[in-house]
Structure formats: C-alpha cells, structure tokens
Amino acid sequence: MVKSPSVPLADLTRILTGYTFRTRIEDDPGGSFRVIQGKDIRPDCSLNAENLTPIHLPDRSYSDPEKRVKPGDVLLMTRGDYNYAVFIDTQLPPTVTQNSFCTLRVIDGAGIYPDYLATILNQPALQARLKSLRSGSSIPNITLGALKEIEIPVPPLHFQAEIVNLAQAIRREKSLADQVHAARLRQLDALTASL
16 A cells, blocks of 8 residues: 555644643532543543533633534544544533643545544554653643644545454454453353352
8 A cells, every 4th residue: 555645633633722721620519511531541542522621711712613522523632641543423512621731623525534633643653753742841731832743644435444344443453352351251250259
C-alpha cells in the first residue's frame, strides 16, 4: 500500500480549548450544564456519559453553542500522562470539557472521518508523538501550537472506514472476553465456596 499523505491537525479540525475552572469542580444538582473530566473516560477511550458532573456556568462563559460538545467531536486529553482521544457518538445535554481537553471538530470537506481521527490518535505511533510534545514537569501538557502541527495520516475514506470498523470489532471482542473472564471467575468462586 502507498503511504498516505499526512496533514497538520489544524488543517483538518477546529481546535477548541476546554473551560478553565477557577475553583474545584463541584457537583451542582441544579446545574444546566455537564462537564467532562478525565475521570469520565473509560479505559477503552470511550465516554462514560451516565455520570457527568452537573455544573452551573456563568451565562457569558459558554453561551456560544459552538463551544459545547456535540456528536462528531473528538476530545483529546492534552494534560496529564495520558493523551487519549474520545469520539463523541451520541447527543449529550449541554456539555463542556474541562481544560484538560481540547475539542477537535473536523472541518467540512477535510476528507477525514472524526471516528477515524480518534482511532488514529489512539494508535501507538501517534501516542508516542503526542508524548514527545508534552512539556511541563509537574503536570505534562501539550501546547495548542504543538497540537496544531501534529501530522495526521489521511488515507482514502474507504480505508478510514475499514480502520474504524476493525477498531470497533476489537473493542467488542475485548468486551466479550472480559465478560467471559468475569463469568469464569464467578463460577470458580461458587465452586470453591462449597468446599
């Protein structure tokens, strides 16, 4: 196969920074927004949307709907030791991200599927590249400038779809294997409990 062309991330997406909270994020049951934090990302790089923290934001802060998370967005964790990318495939209530994330919104006509972008960003080669871009001693951080320049391989759309389908099949298989493993452990516990 011929090597795919690489394109800087800034030419493929709009990069939106997360919301900077001045204080600790507190659960506000009456809050009209939800916030995505690092704790909301599952080990398989999917979003656990069921327990997003409700918050109140000042009206002027995120009144622009473009700054809210929406289906098709890719969230990239840019602070900390892990730089996972998460594809948002479902409609959420009004939701923002904390500033540990950047929201990558694919530009119309860019020739890249958002779920492919999330998949490729989670692959070892690009994870190593993201790791090399980190700076800061206490909390590693990828700067917006460095993020804009990262080169993303962009194969034809049919090949992108094939990659996404394979990644989804692998996740399903792992989930099934985990369920079988848990059932076997329960079976073993039941058998040994009667001894």
